Amino acid sequence: EIVMTQSPATLSVSPGERATLSCRASQSVGNNLAWYQQKRGQAPRLLIYGASTRDTGIPARFRGSGSGTEFTLTISSLQSEDFAVYYCQQYYNWPPLTFGGGTKVEIK
Amino acid sequence: EVQLVESGGGLVQPGRSLRLSCAVSGFTFDDYAMHWVRQGPGKGLEWVSGLTWNGGTIGYGESVKGRFTISRDKAKNSLYLQMNSLRVDDTALYFCARAMVRGVISPFDPWGQGTLVTVSS
Numbered sequence: 309e310i311v312m313t314q315s316p317a318t319l320s321v322s323p324g325e326r327a328t329l330s331c332r333a334s335q336s337v338g339n340n341l342a343w344y345q346q347k348r349g350q351a352p353r354l355l356i357y358g359a360s361t362r363d364t365g366i367p368a369r370f371r372g373s374g375s376g377t378e379f380t381l382t383i384s385s386l387q388s389e390d391f392a393v394y395y396c397q398q399y400y401n402w403p404p405l406t407f408g409g410g411t412k413v414e415i416k
Numbered sequence: 417e418v419q420l421v422e423s424g425g426g427l428v429q430p431g432r433s434l435r436l437s438c439a440v441s442g443f444t445f446d447d448y449a450m451h452w453v454r455q456g457p458g459k460g461l462e463w464v465s466g467l468t469w470n471g472g473t474i475g476y477g478e479s480v481k482g483r484f485t486i487s488r489d490k491a492k493n494s495l496y497l498q499m500n501s502l503r504v505d506d507t508a509l510y511f512c513a514r515a516m517v518r519g520v521i522s523p524f525d526p527w528g529q530g531t532l533v534t535v536s537s
Binding site for chain 2: 395
């Protein structure tokens with residue numbers, strides 16, 4: 309099983325600032341890495357796939373990067389609607405398809 | 417419009433069974449892998465089970481292997497999760513999700529809104 313580890317668990321950021329979220333895989337997943345955003349009381353929403361491709365309608369301030377075992381989600385100039393929990397997921401090898409533990413981006 | 421609507425959740429005693437359903441519309445159900453993902457109270461996302469477009473490959477998370485069974489019904493455009501020998505730690509919101517790309521394992525998009533399963537005596 310590929311274990312996905314996200315850091316930090318919580319990130320306190322002021323509106324307008326940049327947020328940098330990390331995701332590490334226990335073995336290489338190539339670029340088969342997705343990022344999801346989940347707001348309270350809602351289903352997760354796909355943001356990024358292929359490690360760096362934004363899904364339809366996702367603003368350009370969301371940028372994914374990395375390959376192999378190290379990945380980053382950068383949110384430039386945080387907006388109020390961006391405060392949420394973010395999960396990474398590998399889809400390189402299954403079963404299982406594994407998620408990271410999540411990073412909560414909260415208002416500082 | 418693509419829609420996934422889960423149902424079948426509820427309160428159940430430990431050791432009992434429950435069957436979840438996910439009714440889909442707005443796309444060709446046969447073309448896509450489908451998955452169940454759950455989220456315990458205050459916890460993160462946990463992949464539970466998935467199957468390929470033709471059911472040829474089926475997978476389960478370790479915590480549910482041997483107790484849960486995933487299936488799909490083409491005629492009813494529905495995905496199911498049969499949950500047996502339920503435990504208190506199966507309590508969660510269960511989401512149905514579709515693979516983003518036809519025919520291959522890919523990220524999940526879209527997701528349903530979830531159905532709540534509570535296992536308690």
